[in-house]
Amino acid sequence: MSEDHALFIKKVAEKYGRDPTRLMDILLEVNARYGWFSEETIGHIGEAMDIPRVKIRDKISFYTFFSQKPVGKTVIRLSNSVVEKMKGAAEVARAFEDAVGVKFGETTPDGAITLTYAQCIGMSDQAPSALINHTPVGNLLPEDVGDIVEAIKNEEDISQLPQALIDVNLRRSGPVVFAPMDAGTAVRAALKMTPEQVIDEIKKSNLRGRGGAGFPTGKKWEACRNVKSDFRYIVCNADEGEPGTFKDRVIMSERANLVFEGMTIAGYAVGAEYGIVYLRGEYEYMLEDLKRILEERRKKGLLGKNILDKKDFNFAIRIQIGAGAYICGEESALIESLEGKRGAPRERPPFPVEKGYMNRPTAVNNVETLCAAARIMEQGADWFSTIGTEASAGTKLLSVSGDCSRPGVYEIEYGITVARFLKMVGAEHAIAAKIGGPSGRLVAPNDFDRTISFEDFSTGGSVIFFGPGRDLLTHMKQFTEFFVEESCGWCTPCRVGTTLMLKEFDKIIEGRATRTEIENIKKLGQTIKTMSRCGLGQTAPNPILTSMQNFPELYEAVIKPVDYIGTFDFAKAVSAGAEITGRKPHSDEEANL
Amino acid sequence: MAKPLIATQHLTSCFGCHMSILDIDDRILKLAKMVDFDRSPINDIKEFTWPVDIGIIEGGVSNDEHVEILKDFRKNCKVLIGIGSCAVANSVPSMRNTVPLKECLEEAYLNGPTIVDGGIIPNDEDIPILLDKVYPLHEVVKIDYFLPGCPPSADTIWNALVALLTGKELEFPYELIKYD
């Protein structure tokens, strides 16, 4: 038995040339076979790769798709992000527990099914949603669950279930990303220019990164090109994990060719011969289609050697699947993960354009940025910069979810007011909007006349609406839980600070807080923002801090006008002792102040 | 003008902090001139005669009676000071905090290596009911000042008292702040 395992693992390792930087793929294949990693498996991998087992364990324990205890043949990952909760994930969860016969976090005794929760799986427009192994199912109703579980038990093909038909939900196409396209047009246009001219054109267009930070793309490419090196790399960041975003899902399913086009152009511009798409593990179901498209491009001479007969322009693309870690969307963590390590962000400087993948200059760009770059080659910088506003050229894809009648992806021109956008998506009654996902801000109606743009409300794309009657504070707590869950743990301010923030906030929500807690939490939030190593920690306090800023009345309503309330809970603290002795504790009338 | 009143109490601790109070040596005579002691184990007064200016608590909160006492102190003291690591932080008594209470009692009274011929977990009306953990004071009531140390040195205590009694800021030279 054990020799069998060892042999299989050795073969997988050899398939990847025992290359430690391909550890992610090796783990994914081992996981596909066993479903989990025993210490024995970890030992075999270590031996096969000649890597100390503690390093293998380090990596496995970092990603949520890798389990260190046995899981069922089918794993149901029900998303319980904020929007999913708003749309009834709890009822669906109960239905699953009833139908499967175990609680979440457990596996059926016959080892058939495991129930577990997942963060946002990129399906907020079709919440409640779940991944059944790698197949997403959406728009779940409690009454559907019985049939789904039945199908799993009968080992039917899950992808044929009606709930597995994923809506594209592209609600509004714009001129940049979702306009019609022909494979090769943009690359052809780019190859007519010198690489320097391509960079100048991108610079002239004023294109800024769509992944959140908004760094000027032309400048990034130029910096990458200008670092002396034997190799350079292009990385396409398709790890979208911010709860409430799913626009990259739609791009990858509808415009993958444009993305690859953009990567190829970037490769030409910076002088890279190799591109990697880091696709979040939740989107693995797209992999076969994407590989097929890559193959077609190769056949057409759009990838490979001497692309479109341009002498010495070679470019290849491979797709790396992730394994469930939001932090791997952060570019330096992504690179670490690509190199086969835990996805902990690096210190900057040096930036990836100086020392990125394999310590070589690397341009990391968001999926949408690469689409825009390709389109600029097609249509020109002048055309591009007439769209949007002066400081924010072009269009932006927004992933819309929550309380609105038309959730989905919208390609809008930068500069649109929130108010106009509300009407477009059918969220006129919104009492609040979370713009930019958990790490963005909670916007109140009196700011709805402001615009979505780099100069005003800047966003990576997630827009979540909250309708009348929503308990905003509870949702801010859930956003904070997301950060606690997804903190990589490298640095103390984020690792411990986010947990503390949650503890303090619990006091507020449960009505056990005074003005002191409000002041504490503000102070704590500032410490986390200032002292954390990367963007995750630096934005993690935003749900709470921005809601305090924009909805102070919610806090006024719950805090108590007393001097002090301790964290101590008498009833809870004394219950074990009372039970052991069978006696009643001294009454605690005053204890509850 | 009446002299300020002081009350002191120990909860779960070794009484070392009280020893340290007494360890201020002949300054105790000065202190006696400056203040009067109300409820305190030092004079064996067990109830507050009246509200006092300064309350000093040593030790962590580990049973239901402690909660009552501590709340009584908070009610009757203008300023409440926690002294010693057991009162203000984690210390020896709180080492049981990561073990469930039942396991602690069973280990101590039923299964421990020093138990012969079985044993019983003591249980009597007069024995307070243990809490699940040993809590530092500030998790239960508001504490105005913290004096760490195991115990805080006599100088630390003296400095703090003099500062409070003369209305000065509490400031300690490096050597006086210790967690051990």
Added chain:
Amino acid sequence: MSQETVTFTLDGVKVKATKGQTIMEAADAAGIYIPRLCWHKDLPSGGNCRICTVMVNGRPAGSCLFPVEDGIVVENNTKQLKDHRCQVVEMHFIEGNHYCPSCEASGECELQALGYYTQMLTPTSPYLRPKYEVDASHPDVYIDRDRCILCGRCIRASEFLDGKCVFSFEGRGIHKRISVNAEHNLGETNMEASDRAATICPTGALMIKRTGYRIPVGKRRFDIHPIGWDIEKKKKSG
């Protein structure tokens, strides 16, 4: 290679440095102490604790990793940073279970020393009280995870100074902890008491057995001088 000199401002004082130095190295050379915890002079920096965060041209940066540049304006000793540092020191205390009065490392512990340095009287945030077992399986070295602050020094020391790989992290976020290169425990690894990793821990988490009380409490390193004293001394003596 000629050494290029740069000049920058540190809390208003002009400091000369060599290109390639980190802000911390340059400050040390100038006799200015920047508080730190995960950094160690013989190891590459890890950037885990963030206590060394300073403001560089108004933006936060970890000084143990950030390279000096000509003309940068660095703030270190500001009220705001002191408050943030104190808060982060406190986070280290509440994350684990630190019983200083009964800890062998007391007085030698850099975390504790930073508590004194930042004038933290006591942690007031709620303790997280995680549950860990002590790993005493090794004949000469033990791990008490209650006191581990996940600074990563032992990992780096084992790798870079001992040429081994005894330690690594495991898990993520608040569940992260130190893990050993064995199926079960430290006793199964090739750790030796003579490893540099065995004495590199800033706290009492990784200790050599039977040596804890050789120096009596009260006469230990930080009983005598505050942390950073050795660095600041340089300035005083010119």
